[in-house]
Amino acid sequence: MSDGANVPKSNGGGPAGSGSAAGAPAVPKNRIGLTAADYKGSKSTLCPGCGHDAITGSIVQAAFELGLEPHRVAKMSGIGCSSKTPAYFIGRSHAFNAVHGRMPSVATGAFLANRELTVLGVSGDGDTASIGLGQFCHLVRRNVPVAYIIENNGVYGLTKGQFSATADVGSRAKSGAVNELMPIDLCAIAIQLGCGFVARSFSGDPKQLRPILKAALSHRGTAVVDVISPCVTFNAHEGSTRSYTAVKEHDAPLHDVTYVPHFENIEVDYAPGESREVKLHDGSRVVLKKLGEDYDPYDPGRALATLNRGREEGKFVTGLLYVNANEAALDKDLALVDAPLASLTLEQVRPPRAVLDEVMAALRSGRA
Amino acid sequence: MSDGANVPKSNGGGPAGSGSAAGAPAVPKNRIGLTAADYKGSKSTLCPGCGHDAITGSIVQAAFELGLEPHRVAKMSGIGCSSKTPAYFIGRSHAFNAVHGRMPSVATGAFLANRELTVLGVSGDGDTASIGLGQFCHLVRRNVPVAYIIENNGVYGLTKGQFSATADVGSRAKSGAVNELMPIDLCAIAIQLGCGFVARSFSGDPKQLRPILKAALSHRGTAVVDVISPCVTFNAHEGSTRSYTAVKEHDAPLHDVTYVPHFENIEVDYAPGESREVKLHDGSRVVLKKLGEDYDPYDPGRALATLNRGREEGKFVTGLLYVNANEAALDKDLALVDAPLASLTLEQVRPPRAVLDEVMAALRSGRA
Amino acid sequence: MPNALSHGVNDFNVHVATVNGSGSQTANTTLLRAIFQMGVPVSGKNLFPSNIAGLPTWFTIRVNEGGHLARETRNDVLVAMNPETSVPDIAAMGPGSVIVMNQGLPAPKAPEGATIHTIPFDAMAQPLVPDAKLRRLVVNMIYVGVLAQLLGIDRAEVERALEAQLGRKPKALAMNRAAVDAGFDYAAAHLPPAPFRVERRDKTAGKILIEGNQAAALGAMFGGVTFVSWYPITPSSSLAEALSGYLERYRRDPKTGQGTYAIVQAEDEISAIGMVLGASWAGARAMTTTSGPGLSLMTEFTGYAYYAEIPAVIWDIQRIGPSTGLPTRTSQADLLSVAFLSHGDTRQVMLFPSSVDDCFDYGMRAFDLAERLQTPVFVLSDLDLGMNVWMADPFPYPDKPWDRGKVLSAEDLERIGKFERYRDVDGDGIPYRTIPGTKHALAAYFTRGSGHDETARYTESSEAYPRVMDRLARKWETARTWVPKPVVDEVPGAELAVVAYGSSRWAVEEARERLLADGVKTSSLRVQAYPFTAEVEAFLARHERIYVVEQNRDGQMAALLRMEYPERGARLRSVLHYDGLPLAASTVVEKIRIGEREEVGVR
Amino acid sequence: MPNALSHGVNDFNVHVATVNGSGSQTANTTLLRAIFQMGVPVSGKNLFPSNIAGLPTWFTIRVNEGGHLARETRNDVLVAMNPETSVPDIAAMGPGSVIVMNQGLPAPKAPEGATIHTIPFDAMAQPLVPDAKLRRLVVNMIYVGVLAQLLGIDRAEVERALEAQLGRKPKALAMNRAAVDAGFDYAAAHLPPAPFRVERRDKTAGKILIEGNQAAALGAMFGGVTFVSWYPITPSSSLAEALSGYLERYRRDPKTGQGTYAIVQAEDEISAIGMVLGASWAGARAMTTTSGPGLSLMTEFTGYAYYAEIPAVIWDIQRIGPSTGLPTRTSQADLLSVAFLSHGDTRQVMLFPSSVDDCFDYGMRAFDLAERLQTPVFVLSDLDLGMNVWMADPFPYPDKPWDRGKVLSAEDLERIGKFERYRDVDGDGIPYRTIPGTKHALAAYFTRGSGHDETARYTESSEAYPRVMDRLARKWETARTWVPKPVVDEVPGAELAVVAYGSSRWAVEEARERLLADGVKTSSLRVQAYPFTAEVEAFLARHERIYVVEQNRDGQMAALLRMEYPERGARLRSVLHYDGLPLAASTVVEKIRIGEREEVGVR
């Protein structure tokens, strides 16, 4: 389904379509017959108004619209307010709330154990850019298929508002301290490391965020989605550069983003030259409609330059920054069997007696 | 002294100049009266022909020519063949051979304890790009004044030749395994993180390496020097992209580099347009003589593009890649007293009785 | 088990149940301080969730003229403000208790013999504060007035306590004052006085109220700390943040803006301890503060520091582990982990502060110890001690200079003419060190975790290595004589002995009083450090039946004692408490009684 | 102390001193294998430096018909090829010894009663190999010929051993064969036979020679490992690399090129264990292998795994610690660190393989245990066991299927209709788990280190937490009954008992024989796992004087035993060895004798 509309539409043709008979309005179902409610989790315990809750909402909607099978989704996270959120969406999926900053390694292991899983990682800026920077970079380098969402508020929410490594220069903490250090731009780092899908969005812009999430979930490789997500409690005072209003004001979208899933045949009609189309691994497409300058998401140099210029100008450049679907993912590099490793039977993984005999003979004779 | 010549010259005017009286040739001394031998360390235990030993030689020479005071130098390293080398140079300096990958944090602490120290960090590609990537990035982000030398051979030498995270794609290990993953370009990462001095060189090119080392030691901020340094034992076979010959062949210097120290008044004569000059914090200069295309070392976008293009073309782009001497170093950010913290007396650091009384009164009344 | 000592006047417990992030902190502090100002000893236990806003939170104020400051589990007065917990909160109250409940909250049948006052807090707040958001915060101040009136807390003292907190924000002050007044007036008009009363005494004159982490921060400042690196983690962040505040205020020259310290928020705990080691090695007085997960991350580096002999002070504000654990629940479960932190034959020095006074004192002394011993010193505090407010005498100004241990200056080197970094010159296992920057040809040496001989040269010699290890063992014996000795209370005729440490001290002291009142005499030992000093062994040798009280599941102190004193191991019995809430005397009494009953059975 | 059993025929020690990186490995293996092929038990100890090339290295070949494979400290034959160490190496030889020395090496006065043969190795090599670089490597092969002739080693067996190694490189084979021949011929012409001789026996028929790490790798493969993540570190890298080799060969379909396993070289040990936990959680059989520093880095994650109950197998090939330590020196000093790895009340399961057979067996069994217990299982091997070559019977093909523990499938869930991740359904403390991807509405649960209740829901409840902790304690008691039991040798009339574990086994067995020969009877216990099983306590209870032999400074096993069995703590005495070289029987005998002498003094 396309993302033009805010209201989710069903796959069409199913028993409960958006155009169902008048009377009791049927709850919309997706292509596997689930409702949006089926993608919810338990009640959030975050602060009312927290940007992270808005992202949760977009994740729920994206998963619903994509028709993800909950049992095939693995929700991975680190530690922080952001990393708590997997409890609040897709309650029917397994989740792994790891130790602080080390979710990437856990996600890597989980994916390799079962390459049929859709791995959805949620982290914070502290979790990823501070303690977790090394693991994050190595996840990207290995191109592990994970939709890696950073809920980026520039502070450590859960420990009460200290600066993280993505805090903007000159930003003032609630305690009064001023940040002197340059922020780490995780999108730029990911691009430099060869990441094949890099996007930035804003928790307050579900129209942009949702298609980006869907595209990230369709990309077979590491997909980094850095979502600016205001912390209303510790980074929304005067001097904050990440309050809802500050971000809203400085949000500079590169394009309008529309996601077209592989299972729908939808034409997005834009005049030629007005838009670009990006093809993803599973056959789905992203249509980017020009806003101002034409932006080529296949050009890493352009992406880096755009990000760096944005930072200098105090802007949050959002949109699909860079895409490259040509790199093999880690499971291909390792030449894994098709079936999930987790599903192999003893017969498949214990070599026969002849092998042991062969090895013993070699150890007896000293012949390699 | 300039780097045009290979033979070190004294500061001039001293008792033992290069032009000393005929007869017994006097050993050249530097501006503080030490000879090059005074900058040596104990005998190397690395493999004969190891690139790291060549870098050690260049460090000895650079330190000698700069006239560094050995007691003011702190040699920091991680773990690896490369990280062993501080034992082989400037034997009269304190050294700290830390745990694997965590030298940056130790160097940060040492510098803050004594901001008068010249901190010279030596690491390997495994030590920095694999286990140490997070700490490396955060050192750069904090702009800790450290001349950070990476002795980059694409493998773990000390543990016998496994790939490191800087191994080139398609490179073949001695064991036969082929590396599928993209190398991490530490220079590019440093530039993206705002590092104010980033250079790449080759252990086999002391004429280029030496002035770069001197410049790095004169830069007040993190100076990253990535030195391609062949491992003759584990990365010099067929299929290696980092053997001496392979590197020599693919070395693509951006410019000829000459270092002019602040304590010498030397004119470097190049026709206008032929060279660029870079001023460093202590008044010394680096003169970059054009080779082919003009290269602007003040342009980070250009630097990134150049590196990324080089990688695609299988070249090692060497030279002073990027420089920016305007960022405040960490001690300025923290507004430290001028005297080294390590030198403060009890009177300077224990507040007087009145302060305790004031605090106690507040705790009694509950008044903040 | 009902609390025998709770008799109403200056001896009761107030339990306040609110919603996290609703600003009840100011209200509770106002109450606590007002009581304190009336001369009556008081303590507060904050039982808060790991959450920024929205989850249930509790605060218990213990009023105790006898000066008992441990947690008391029996609540006499309840303030129920949280609809999510009001049913169980109220149901848990016993006969004779008084319950102040916000109107409209779900409530169970009133517990037998309890008095319930249902109060229209929201309606009362309405006219005071038009803004709904602000009103939520001010509602809490109304219960302060209600309680104060009910419990006989002086209105002037409440005013004073409020003013002390909000004096610099006149608008907020006025609003809150109005709320307090509304509460007072309402209670005066509608409610009978409670059977629990605060009466003026003079037992708090001159005293202070302070949290352990704050005390530790003060100690560090007066101990001359020059370098701090840390990574945020509950419940240790408040130590670093208090220290940062004090240093900013008292160690930065207002004219030049320059400070005599560096404080760095690291990117993680590996980096924090790495910076501390680098700074300490280069001559700074360096420390970090953390809690369980951070401690685990410091494992490799602190093992390195043991072997390379680098001083470091590490505060571990213990919380429930393992892993992310329950960050707002207290614990004493890191002893075994710290004692052997890092692979190989590593032994780490630990201090166990039991009071805010200790926190202040060890805040300084840990540096002296670390620098004299040239090794990491771990100070094991906990959430209860570190983040709750405790009453204490004002801290004494340090009467001794610092002791930076065996550091050789250029002049020393010139005089001695020789320097070997790892030679045991004095026979105490502790070598001499030099600081980078020392201008002398002999000063430099090479620091490494790998094998070294006495001259700090690399070696793999099978003779040099055991020599190093034996010297480190000798140093450990020296440490044994330098660390704080235990506090012993030997009671003639006592059949039982009780061993405790850290924040368990208070419950144990109170429990011993209760046991004594029942005719059970006990001697006691409060361990203040590891390695154990000779006094510990002597105490164990003197007693046949020894209860070791601790807040963990595995009896970690008992385990260490058994390892160290195999001859006495069989005398030790464990009293364990590990539900994450601070230890109460009743738990100690009860478990010792059970133990004694079993003892009788055995005999 | 001279070795009483050393009598010349099939019982002596050859010590070879060369330069690291000079290719002596092939030479020494040829010698060792030739002896082995003659039916005489033999072992090799590689005493190598932490260096790639240039530093001194030694290799000791022990020929022992009696089958004693531990290190023997007294050397009977020396091959001195390294000018840097020849003086001390030669000086250390005793009367009756035979020394083969390269001509031109510095040498001390010949030790009394020793025979020195000075041999012009370099000159002999010259005509064989024109290339100087290659020649350096071939020189070593000449001493093989010389020694073989001196010691009566069959020329054909030397040939065969050489061919087995170099058969696939005909040019190298020819060159080396010529060198061996030159050595043989030279010795035959110039040297008298040595008093140390190898005579054919049939004690090695059918046996294999293998390193512990290789055996562990084989075990893991036959145990059905599907996921490995590791980070290079000596002495554990060879386990991962052997495993990688075997998997590549036997678990990858040659047609499709696809493998039934994933092996990832991580960026550090934190990542390695993180991947292992993720993979195991998602259903793989997952393991890692490391040594001290890496172990320290895994602290936080393994504590998490204990609490979140995730299986994991961690091989710790112990080397000298702490920190970077001496990576090529052996040690048994990680016990205390592992037992309490991670903050909080954490207890980790340990296995102690003592032979290459155990390495193979535990290579499989550790998975079963970890998955059945849903907890990390640490296998504590060491450098001596892992990287030295040992003789053994061929490993038996596993006769049992794997046991993956309590995993519920979609069908199970359908049948049961209920799933609570952390409920103790069976009373053994071990709950049921599900694997992500299980297609059932009940399957999903939330894994976290933070507080959870039986349903895996987040809670900070002070009732739920102790319930979880008590269940984990119950699981620990279950583990006690599932881990390998100790091996007990109860000798009637023995006054002494000896406790040992891991690679110390061999020196202890030999020491007990020697003591017995002296009329001292001993019983023995070989601990194979922690937690200790009931048999351990029973053994301690039966014996009054117990020597605990271990390769560390702090008596770590004794410490664990004292903690666990306070009633027996006082019976334990420590025999400690910690110079980094493998333990020898003579050390054990000597230290027990000293202990006994002191005992007599005491009595």
Ligand SMILES: Cc1ncc(C[n+]2csc(CCOP(=O)(O)OP(=O)(O)O)c2C)c(N)n1
């Ligand atoms: C090893 C470790 N160190 C510190 C902590 C404490 N801690 C919990 S969350 C957090 C920061 C989270 O920041 P971020 O990832 O930005 O998440 P946010 O709360 O802002 O969403 C920290 C430091 C921890 N749990 N573990």
Ligand SMILES: Cc1ncc(C[n+]2csc(CCOP(=O)(O)OP(=O)(O)O)c2C)c(N)n1
């Ligand atoms: C925590 C830890 N893990 C692993 C090791 C083993 N180790 C020693 S050096 C090294 C790699 C060094 O590689 P690099 O930095 O590239 O140095 P090189 O030897 O190539 O110069 C490793 C993995 C260690 N010492 N500590």
Ligand code: SF4
């Ligand atoms: S503290 Fe900030 S990040 Fe955390 S829940 Fe509240 S608003 Fe969100």
Ligand code: SF4
């Ligand atoms: S192994 Fe490689 S890196 Fe190490 S010393 Fe030898 S040549 Fe140098």
Ligand SMILES: [Mg+2]
């Ligand atoms: Mg954040």
Ligand SMILES: [Mg+2]
């Ligand atoms: Mg390297």
